[in-house]
Amino acid sequence: MLAESLYRDHRVPGLKNTGVISAPSWIPAEPVPLDEIMLTLDSVVAEPTITGEEPESALVRPLATIDARYRRYHDAIRDLAAPRLFENRLCFRLLELDWAQPGMHFGQMGFFDAVDTNEALAHEFAAHHLSIDSDRETVMPRASMRRLTFRKLIADPFDLGRRPLMGAIGTLTIRGGDSPSVVLHQRDSASVSGGGGMAHLLPAGIFQPSSVIPAAIAADFSIWRNIQREYAEELLGHDEYDGSGKPIRYDELEPFTTMDEALRDGHIRLFCLGVTLDALTLAGDILTVAVIAPDTYDALFANAVETNSEGSMPARAFPFEENTLMWLSESKRLSPGAAAALHLAWSNRKVLLA
Secondary structure (H helix, E strand, O other), X not given: OHHHHHHHHHEOOOOOOOOEEOXXXXXXXOXXXXXXXXXXXXXXXXXXXXXXXXXXXXXXXXXXXXXXXXXXXXXXXXHHOOOOOOOOOEEEEEEEEEOOOOEEXXXXXXXXXXXXXXXXXXXXXXXXXXXXXXXXXXXXXXXOOOOOHHHHHHOOOOOOOOOOOEEEEEEEEEEOOOOOEEOEEEEOOOOOOOOOOOEEEEOEXXXXXXXXXXXXXXXXXXXXXXXXXXXXXXXXXXXXXXXXXXXXXXXXXXXXXXXXXXXXXXXXXXXXXXXXXXXXXXXXXXXXXXXXXXXXXXXXXXXXXXXXXXXXXXXXXXXXXXXXXXXXXXXXXXXXXXXXXXXXXXXXXXXXXX
């Protein structure tokens, strides 16, 4: 939350002390139907200016030998403290977005490209704003850029040519009807490389193809397909679509065929709320909402799992109402993406639940 104060001019209106920042042009005036957003993908784009191996990040890269530091931050994580899920998979890199069209433009990047900048930013901030004395953590009362050399090198966090921004898609799932409700995901710190210990959106996952085979990349360059795979993995217990298999036959396999039919029939309605950043790591969230009719929701997730490879789901859904959302916000357990999605969805509930 402290890092948010470094970007006071970029707080999301009505949202404070949640660790969320965004540019005014990154949040549309109201939720945009997902099928209205044009996605474009370039296979060859200019490399980002900053990669994470600059001298300015040296102090947060551990020593690999007595006289040399790890070249990039992911090398240190891999050797010293790798979580269970830690692979350099192909991801879609956000380059531009325009809500007037509306459209989003992407390139390609590796998962570790984001780790090398995001984790370095987080640890640099902690090194200068957190001290441990007699087993007690003390946080500085005020954030300062003065000694944050790597963060100052990045400068404008919304300059997408300067650093690689991996698009993570977080979906606020609303079971509609007369008493709408939402379910959140308690992420396990030992199993994920980011957001451990926080309550996050369910489903959520990096915007990436299910396989590196060209046919899969083309088929999976779709926010809806990404959301479907995450539903299958996180709520229904499917094996991870880890980038090594054959292209998915979405028109033949469940639950994809049932989801597609529900989408066509209007029993699932999809919207995009915009894009936000975690102020500490500058990791990005493409925030979406899926409003699912009660009968459809109950049929799709009748056999939903209680735990998955990244964490656990609470035994009950949370009512989508003001008092509950306020309680969740005040708990300080929400991830920045979840806090932003709940706030923006509640602010636009008339559009979403119409």
